[in-house]
Amino acid sequence: LPLVGLSQKNEGIFGKKKKPLVEISVKKSGPYLGIQRGKYTVLEIGAERQWKQVRLKNPHTHAAHLGFNYNFKYNILGYDMGYWFKTNRLGLTYGANIFMRTNFDATRIGIAPVIGYKIWLLHLQTGYHFMPRLPENFETNGFFVSLRIGIINERDVDFNWRKRKKK
Numbered sequence: 001l002p003l004v005g006l007s008q009k010n011e012g013i014f015g016k017k018k019k020p021l022v023e024i025s026v027k028k029s030g031p032y033l034g035i036q037r038g039k040y041t042v043l044e045i046g047a048e049r050q051w052k053q054v055r056l057k058n059p060h061t062h063a064a065h066l067g068f069n070y071n072f073k074y075n076i077l078g079y080d081m082g083y084w085f086k087t088n089r090l091g092l093t094y095g096a097n098i099f100m101r102t103n104f105d106a107t108r109i110g111i112a113p114v115i116g117y118k119i120w121l122l123h124l125q126t127g128y129h130f131m132p133r134l135p136e137n138f139e140t141n142g143f144f145v146s147l148r149i150g151i152i153n154e155r156d157v158d159f160n161w162r163k164r165k166k167k
Contacts, residue, residue, distance in 0.1 A: 023160040024054040032123075034148035036069060038141030044069040046080065048150055061086040061118075063095075074139040077102050084125075086118060093118050099129065106135045116146075123148045 027049070034044035046067015053060055062085045069078045084095025097112040110131030117124050125146045134140070 021162055025158045026052045026054060027156040028152045028154065030151045030153040032065070032067065032148045032150045034146055036141065036144050036146040038144035040071050040074065040139055040141055042069045042071045042078070042141065044146065044148065058088045071139065075103060076140055084114065084116070092116065093123070093125070101131070101140045103138055106138060108132055108134065121149050121151070123150060
């Protein structure tokens with residue numbers, strides 16, 4: 001009876017983790033449009049690539065993005081490059097951005113840790129832009145909230161079948 005009970009566990013009898021019969025991974029990419037609000041309102045546009053391993057329990061999603069934003073009122077141009085990951089279906093997203101902001105007289109580079117929530121096409125993030133001392137007339141956000149709508153236009157699904165051992 002104990003041997004039957006142990007064989008029902010995910011690790012098996014000898015403590016080895018059982019691999020699924022098939023591993024499914026999905027790669028998705030496409031553009032995004034967004035708005036960033038803080039002290040200033042900034043429009044965003046860019047592209048994002050997502051990698052997801054499809055599982056019943058705790059599917060992990062990783063993503064990288066590259067985009068630019070522009071503050072029309074104060075003539076501030078920005079470029080963002082970042083990464084985020086999500087540890088399960090309903091969990092938060094955690095990530096960081098490397099960014100550059102310019103008012104065409106001075107340029108600043110910095111990092112921004114972000115935390116957010118992604119559901120379907122919408123990704124809501126909040127974070128803080130850490131950058132060196134700002135010159136006068138450099139109107140850019142410190143704390144911010146960003147809402148992006150991702151449009152997936154390319155999807156690639158891979159099926160990796162596990163080989164069975166012959167007895």
